Amino acid sequence: xxxxxxxxxxxxxxxxxxxxxxxxxxxxxxxxxxxxxxxxxxxxxxxxxxxxxxxxxxxxxxxxxxxxxxxxxxxxxxxxxxxxxxxxxxxxxxxxxxxxxxxxxxxxxxxxxxxxxxxxxxxxxxxxxxxxxxxxxxxxxxxxxxxxxxxxxxxxxxxxxx
Amino acid sequence: xxxxxxxxxxxxxxxxxxxxxxxxxxxxxxxxxxxxxxxxxxxxxxxxxxxxxxxxxxxxxxxxxxxxxxxxxxxxxxxxxxxxxxxxxxxxxxxxxxxxxxxxxxxxxxxxxxxxxxxxxxxxxxxxxxxxxxxxxxxxxxxxxxxxxxxxxxxxxx
Numbered sequence: 375x376x377x378x379x380x381x382x383x384x385x386x387x388x389x390x391x392x393x394x395x396x397x398x399x400x401x402x403x404x405x406x407x408x409x410x411x412x413x414x415x416x417x418x419x420x421x422x423x424x425x426x427x428x429x430x431x432x433x434x435x436x437x438x439x440x441x442x443x444x445x446x447x448x449x450x451x452x453x454x455x456x457x458x459x460x461x462x463x464x465x466x467x468x469x470x471x472x473x474x475x476x477x478x479x480x481x482x483x484x485x486x487x488x489x490x491x492x493x494x495x496x497x498x499x500x501x502x503x504x505x506x507x508x509x510x511x512x513x514x515x516x517x518x519x520x521x522x523x524x525x526x527x528x529x530x531x532x533x534x535x536x
Numbered sequence: 537x538x539x540x541x542x543x544x545x546x547x548x549x550x551x552x553x554x555x556x557x558x559x560x561x562x563x564x565x566x567x568x569x570x571x572x573x574x575x576x577x578x579x580x581x582x583x584x585x586x587x588x589x590x591x592x593x594x595x596x597x598x599x600x601x602x603x604x605x606x607x608x609x610x611x612x613x614x615x616x617x618x619x620x621x622x623x624x625x626x627x628x629x630x631x632x633x634x635x636x637x638x639x640x641x642x643x644x645x646x647x648x649x650x651x652x653x654x655x656x657x658x659x660x661x662x663x664x665x666x667x668x669x670x671x672x673x674x675x676x677x678x679x680x681x682x683x684x685x686x687x688x689x690x691x692x693x694x
Contacts, residue, residue, distance in 0.1 A: 376589065376592075377588075377589045377590065377591045377592050378591070380589070380591075380592045381591050381592060381595060384595070396687060396688060399688040399689065399690065400687075400688065400689045434537065434589075437537075437540060437589075437592055437596070440596070441592070441595055441596055441599065444596070444599035444600055444602075444603045445599055447603055448599060448602050448603045448606055451603070451606045451607060452606045453684070457681055457684055457685060457688075457690065458690060459617075459619070461618070461647055461648075461651050462651045462654060462655060463681055465648065465651055465652060465655060465661075466655060466660055466661065466670065466674055466677065466678050466681070467678045467681055467682060469655075469661050469668045469669065469670050469674070469678075470670040470674065470675050470678030470679070470682075471678075471682075472668075472669075474669065475667070475669075476664060476667035476668050476669035477667060477668055478666060478667050478668075479648075479652075479666070479668070482648070482668065483644060483648065486648065487644050487647075487648070488618075488639055488642040488643065488644050488647055489639060491618055491642065491647060492618075492622070492635065492638055492639055492642060493635075495618055495619050495622055496622070496635065496638070498619075499619070499622070499623075504623070505622075505623075505626065508632075510634055511631075511632035511633065511634055512626060512632055512633055512634070512635070512638060513626065513630070513631075513632035513633075514623065514626045514627055514630070521623075522623065525619070525620045525623050525624070528610065528611055528616070528617075528620060529616075529620070529624075531608060531611035531612075532611045532614070532616060534555060534611065535558065535608070535611045535612050535614065536562075536614075
């Protein structure tokens with residue numbers, strides 16, 4: 375029954391990730407969120423993999439780890455990431471909160487503009503350690519990171535979809 | 537493991553067909569979600585080919601395709617996110633940039649106007665007497681997002 379063990383393992387690990395990420399987010403806010411999520415992801419993958427190996431004694435069940443990766447990162451990209459950073463979602467909620475009278479372009483621009491967006495992004499980038507702020511200047515940290523790799527891949531894909 | 541390798545191979549073929557199909561449509565100046573259809577066809581192929589680990593293989597292929605489609609959506613729509621622009625500007629200025637200099641990388645028109653157009657096209661908001669109002673569908677999505685943010689205790693996004 376390795377087939378069912380793999381599915382159960384990956385769904386189980388994903389549920390644990392989902393519950394723990396809520397607990398972590400409620401206590402840390404969005405400070406260093408990517409670091410927390412990656413750490414949580416790897417801890418669950420390692421512990422989950424060991425438990426599966428002990429329970430089934432069949433290394434094939436470790437396929438549940440890449441499956442867990444795909445489930446969790448689909449959720450992070452499609453729901454969590456969009457809720458946290460998407461400009462479209464921010465605009466939509468701002469318009470919704472304006473009620474039935476709606477909101478003019480100028481009012482919306484006061485609530486949401488490049489100055490506010492830049493401040494939000496820089497706060498997030500400095501708290502996650504991607505960017506350092508010293509003597510009034512923002513600089514990249516001199517090391518590669520998963521986030522910078524993601525940005526590089528997205529640039530390649532932009533060219534691919536031109 | 538052979539099943540997983542086969543499903544990965546099918547995914548690679550679906551990916552290449554998708555890019556080829558997308559470029560074919562782009563030459564006719566169309567950008568259509570129809571170009572993602574090869575991934576659905578790939579799923580049928582995987583279902584027909586699986587042998588020893590049927591559920592795992594179907595799940596693996598499905599989530600690999602879903603993950604890719606979500607990941608590719610921004611580049612597919614031709615968006616370069618503000619964070620990518622900030623990091624790109626910083627990478628070309630190793631001595632660093634002030635907040636004012638970084639602000640010039642972003643434009644309100646690009647950040648707000650394009651996205652408002654997208655929201656109108658997707659039917660989530662509407663424009664009435666030069667004011668933007670959420671539609672019933674957009675309102676339901678916004679309610680869900682606000683609830684989800686309150687669960688995670690996230691403030692404003694963006």
